[in-house]
Amino acid sequence: MSNYLHGYSSEEQKRLLYQAKMTENTIYQDVDFSNIKDVLEVGCGVGAQSEILLRRYPELKLTSIDLNEAQISVAKEYLKGKSYCDGRYEISKMNAEFLDFGETEFGGAFLCWVLEHVPSPKKVLSEVRRVLRPGSPVYITEVMNSSFFLDPYSPHVWKYWMAFNDFQLEQAGDPFVGAKLGNLLLSQGYKNIHTKVKNWHFDKRNPQNRTRFVSYWKDLMLSASDILLKHGCVSEEDVEMVNKELNDVSRNPDAVFSYSFMQAQAET
Numbered sequence: 001m002s003n004y005l006h007g008y009s010s011e012e013q014k015r016l017l018y019q020a021k022m023t024e025n026t027i028y029q030d031v032d033f034s035n036i037k038d039v040l041e042v043g044c045g046v047g048a049q050s051e052i053l054l055r056r057y058p059e060l061k062l063t064s065i066d067l068n069e070a071q072i073s074v075a076k077e078y079l080k081g082k083s084y085c086d087g088r089y090e091i092s093k094m095n096a097e098f099l100d101f102g103e104t105e106f107g108g109a110f111l112c113w114v115l116e117h118v119p120s121p122k123k124v125l126s127e128v129r130r131v132l133r134p135g136s137p138v139y140i141t142e143v144m145n146s147s148f149f150l151d152p153y154s155p156h157v158w159k160y161w162m163a164f165n166d167f168q169l170e171q172a173g174d175p176f177v178g179a180k181l182g183n184l185l186l187s188q189g190y191k192n193i194h195t196k197v198k199n200w201h202f203d204k205r206n207p208q209n210r211t212r213f214v215s216y217w218k219d220l221m222l223s224a225s226d227i228l229l230k231h232g233c234v235s236e237e238d239v240e241m242v243n244k245e246l247n248d249v250s251r252n253p254d255a256v257f258s259y260s261f262m263q264a265q266a267e268t
């Protein structure tokens with residue numbers, strides 16, 4: 001994962017914590033683990049979603065895995081300070097494509113913004129199914145990067161966005177995987193599959209949220225600037241212009257920001 005798009009800097013780790021809080025309502029409004037005692041979280045990052053899962057489901061015991069040790073140590077530190085998490089979670093370094101768990105160990109699974117980064121989402125879903133008991137729910141939240149819309153037209157933002165998505169594809173990730181979740185789940189034998197497109201759409205009816213989202217979006221896009229610069233996919237000028245154009249959009253009273261992602265739920 002040395003070419004992981006967002007990198008593992010402390011800014012990125014803070015960004016993940018902020019992102020999870022800001023998007024909590026949209027992501028969790030259709031998630032229900034209230035009758036589940038043992039959930040596997042795949043690709044937990046810095047524990048941002050782990051904290052939310054433990055807070056929202058006080059009966060739940062959480063087993064979280066991530067490929068990166070730096071993320072895991074931040075996650076452990078983050079959860080350690082929260083009394084309601086005490087004794088209710090374990091976090092291990094593991095590759096989602098080769099889960100080191102036995103069959104039917106868990107009663108549910110949660111995956112958020114991780115399948116987009118793995119070379120084989122099918123393999124991950126096959127592994128997740130193997131370690132879940134029959135009838136267990138799985139919730140998957142994923143990107144659909146072709147849905148991004150911004151007005152006024154911002155040419156450097158688009159140029160950078162193309163480079164961002166191309167780089168992810170070159171690294172064997174998939175910036176459009178959200179749209180494929182139904183097919184992927186079906187291919188791995190999941191049942192009762194439901195997919196829901198969720199949309200963040202902001203215009204002059206909700207200027208405060210629009211400003212907040214454009215600023216969040218700028219951080220998300222620029223989290224990849226180091227790696228995109230390193231690989232010559234964008235120039236320093238492109239990065240500066242992305243910053244400028246998104247600041248201009250933020251100040252424009254007629255601006256429109258729109259992005260859709262997919263949430264799938266299914267059962268084993």
Ligand SMILES: C[S@@+](CC[C@H](N)C(=O)[O-])C[C@H]1O[C@@H](n2cnc3c(N)ncnc32)[C@H](O)[C@@H]1O
Pocket residue numbers: 001006016017020042043044045046047048049065066067068071094095096097111112113114117118
């Ligand atoms: C964008 S972060 C999302 C973290 C968390 N789910 C959240 O929503 O805050 C993606 C995480 O997936 C992890 N990851 C990527 N490939 C993985 C793999 N094959 N197995 C386990 N974790 C992986 C990365 O290390 C990173 O921490």
